[in-house]
Amino acid sequence: MTALADRPAPATPPTPPAAASSRRAPLRASTILQYVIVLAVIAVTIVPVLYVITSGFRTNGQIASAPTALPDPWVLSNYGRVLSSGDFWQQVLNSTLIAVGTTAGVIITGTMAAYPLARYRFRGREALYLVFVLGLLFPIGVAILPLYLQLRDLHLLGTHWGVIIPQVAFALPITVIILRPFLKAIPRELEEAAFVDGTTRVGFFFRILLPLAVPAMVTVGVLQFVASWNAYLMPLLVLTSPDSYTLPLGVARFSSQYSSDTAAILAFTSVAMLPALAFFTLMEKRIVGGLSGAVKG
Amino acid sequence: MTMTETPGRAAAFVDGSHEPSTKAAPARRAQTARKWLEIGVFVAPALLLFIIFVLVPVARAGYYSLYNWNGIEELTKFIGLDNYTRALTDDDFLRALRNNLFFVVGSIAVQLPIALGVALLMNRRMRGRGAFRLLIFVPYVLSEVIAGVMFTLMLQPHGLVDWALSPVYGLLQTLGVDSPRPLWLADTDVVLWTLLLVISWKYIGFAIILFLAGLQGINPELEEAAAIDGASWWQIQRRITIPLLGPTIRIWAFVSVIGSLQLFDMVKVMTNGGPAGSSHTMATYMIQQGFERSQFGYGSAVAVILFAISFVAALVYIRFVLRSDNTSSDDREA
Numbered sequence: 001m002t003a004l005a006d007r008p009a010p011a012t013p014p015t016p017p018a019a020a021s022s023r024r025a026p027l028r029a030s031t032i033l034q035y036v037i038v039l040a041v042i043a044v045t046i047v048p049v050l051y052v053i054t055s056g057f058r059t060n061g062q063i064a065s066a067p068t069a070l071p072d073p074w075v076l077s078n079y080g081r082v083l084s085s086g087d088f089w090q091q092v093l094n095s096t097l098i099a100v101g102t103t104a105g106v107i108i109t110g111t112m113a114a115y116p117l118a119r120y121r122f123r124g125r126e127a128l129y130l131v132f133v134l135g136l137l138f139p140i141g142v143a144i145l146p147l148y149l150q151l152r153d154l155h156l157l158g159t160h161w162g163v164i165i166p167q168v169a170f171a172l173p174i175t176v177i178i179l180r181p182f183l184k185a186i187p188r189e190l191e192e193a194a195f196v197d198g199t200t201r202v203g204f205f206f207r208i209l210l211p212l213a214v215p216a217m218v219t220v221g222v223l224q225f226v227a228s229w230n231a232y233l234m235p236l237l238v239l240t241s242p243d244s245y246t247l248p249l250g251v252a253r254f255s256s257q258y259s260s261d262t263a264a265i266l267a268f269t270s271v272a273m274l275p276a277l278a279f280f281t282l283m284e285k286r287i288v289g290g291l292s293g294a295v296k297g
Numbered sequence: 298m299t300m301t302e303t304p305g306r307a308a309a310f311v312d313g314s315h316e317p318s319t320k321a322a323p324a325r326r327a328q329t330a331r332k333w334l335e336i337g338v339f340v341a342p343a344l345l346l347f348i349i350f351v352l353v354p355v356a357r358a359g360y361y362s363l364y365n366w367n368g369i370e371e372l373t374k375f376i377g378l379d380n381y382t383r384a385l386t387d388d389d390f391l392r393a394l395r396n397n398l399f400f401v402v403g404s405i406a407v408q409l410p411i412a413l414g415v416a417l418l419m420n421r422r423m424r425g426r427g428a429f430r431l432l433i434f435v436p437y438v439l440s441e442v443i444a445g446v447m448f449t450l451m452l453q454p455h456g457l458v459d460w461a462l463s464p465v466y467g468l469l470q471t472l473g474v475d476s477p478r479p480l481w482l483a484d485t486d487v488v489l490w491t492l493l494l495v496i497s498w499k500y501i502g503f504a505i506i507l508f509l510a511g512l513q514g515i516n517p518e519l520e521e522a523a524a525i526d527g528a529s530w531w532q533i534q535r536r537i538t539i540p541l542l543g544p545t546i547r548i549w550a551f552v553s554v555i556g557s558l559q560l561f562d563m564v565k566v567m568t569n570g571g572p573a574g575s576s577h578t579m580a581t582y583m584i585q586q587g588f589e590r591s592q593f594g595y596g597s598a599v600a601v602i603l604f605a606i607s608f609v610a611a612l613v614y615i616r617f618v619l620r621s622d623n624t625s626s627d628d629r630e631a
Contacts, residue, residue, distance in 0.1 A: 030530070034418045034421060034423065035423075037414070037415065037418055038415060038418050038419055038423070038429060039429075041411065041415050041433065041501075042429055042432050042433055044498070045432065045433055045435060045436050045498065045501070045502060046432050046435060048436075048447055048448070048451060048457070048498070049435060049436070049439075049447075051451065051457050052447050052450075052451075067455055067456050067457060067459075067460050068457055068460045068461075108342075109342045109343040109346060110343060112339045112340070112342060112343060113339060113340045113342075113343035113344065115339050116335070116336040116339045116340055117340075120332065120335075120336055122332070122333070122336055128340070128344075131347075132343075132347065135347060135351055135352075136611075137604070137607060137608055137611055138351055138355050138604065139555075139559050139607070141559055141561060141580045141583070141600070141603070142355060142358065142600045142601075142603060142604040142607075143351065143354035143355045143357075143358055143600070144354075144583075144584070144587075144600070145358060145361070145368075145583075145587045145588075145593055145596050145597050145600060146353075146354040146355075146357035146358050146361060146597070147350065147354040148588075149357075149368060149593075150349075150350070150353070150354055150357075165346065165350060166350045168346060168350075169346040169347055169349070169350035169351050170350070170351060172343050172346065172347050172351075173347075176343070201332075201335060202335060205339075226438065229440070230439070230440030230441065230442075231440075232440065232441065232442050232561075232562040232565070232566075233561055233562065233584075236565075237584075237588070247440075248440045248442035248443070248562075249442075251442055251443055251446055252442050252446065252566055255446045255449070262450060262453075265446065265450060266450065269443055269446050269447055269450075272443060273439050273440075273443050276438050276439060276440070276443075277435065277438065277439075279438075280434075280435070280438040281431070284431055284434070287438070288430075288434070288506050288510070289510075291503070291506065291507065
């Protein structure tokens, strides 16, 4: 508001009515410019993705002779090979199992931990919360060497659990941080009414709080699902045999193994990004809302 | 943990504040004991996981960093801070550190102006905004590995990128530049810029979406009032909207800085630190030293340095930014 007061007087006298009406009917030139700039940025973001998908329908010969042309003729064999390969489906399954395991683990343990932190009064509550918050400062990379040794000692190397458990642990800080204010915001009257009716605090958690917290849990879950689906470092170190590979590992391996078969890599890459794209389209609101909430929280 | 293990002692301090009435003492004690039990049961799984798989490994990294150790033999060769002095005088590590700082500064310099501009434009009345928002966010959802593989292919000589830039190359050639076509990933002078652009491609959607969400939280009446007073669209953005978006921009910048410091996946996939080690980041360097060369002690020291730098960034953020942005937030103080 003060910025307004400091503002120099409008340079052109007739602006006020023009500006007011321009909100109803925007100036053509500026609107066109607006669309041009936004569409140009969208083109830059989306053209590489479209290029990879369409080029998967070409042969290596076509790609070599004209790197950017449309497929002519459209070849289905690259995609056919990927979709009929056991490796690919095994990797989809592995990625799914790990992502589902991580998501479930984070939601269950995170919600449980957030409940007392949000709604009990006890000595040391803020200190305990702070411990979780500090965890935000430790990305998985900082601890990866000892974590690797620890997983080795626990015989978890090479197993899906070896990826799931650390991912859950490292996702707890952000989960607790998102869930606690949400659980806190549930009105106290609800809790008091439940206690008057003879419900215990545990009963309140299961019967009233959990159903109300579903939106926040979905947000947290979607974020962790995507993070797990895309993770590379942990799976790279933990999963040693190709049978247990996740999709990112599979894509990286495929692209170095068949580095001369560009068309096949393109097809493999496209198919590998479809699950994430489909999931994102379905869950767009949750992901976007969760990210902006997480960042603001 | 210690709290849950000593319910009796801790309970003495607890409920007095909000239950001043003097009930029968044993009943109250049973009640508080039960409360502590509940707290313990609810918190224990998360806290145990967190301690065993986050705090202990981080502490162990600090411990190992004081040893010369290959990860297998007994921990006997205590060498004090030698690993740290080695890292801080090692040209390869210092280059990795400089590369990280390049990504820190470069990501903000490239993404902030574009993302802010696009977000401001998309915040105006616009047909198809929902669809645009969806499309612009697509790269963020892809994994860094997939983005890396995609761009490795497109950046091959005579690939999509070279094709798209061929008019520029032609122009440069007529201006007398000898071989204007850069080797995007094989030239030590170019590779960092290439990586920076791919990273920006992948993450700019995140900035735009975040800024759009922040813009939606700004009271439109402020802008309307300014418009009635005769302010132009650009004046409104510069004097009202962008300053009000400040907290969102600052938190995005913080997230971006931390991400740039931790950068691993994309570099690993696209260059694996090459050519000639010129594109290593601290994280790829750490993994290389730790796993490929079995220098767990030295690798741990690098991890600790990486953590220390991130920690300083976080402290700076909390000290200078968060305090002024969040004076009214009660979540933090409760």
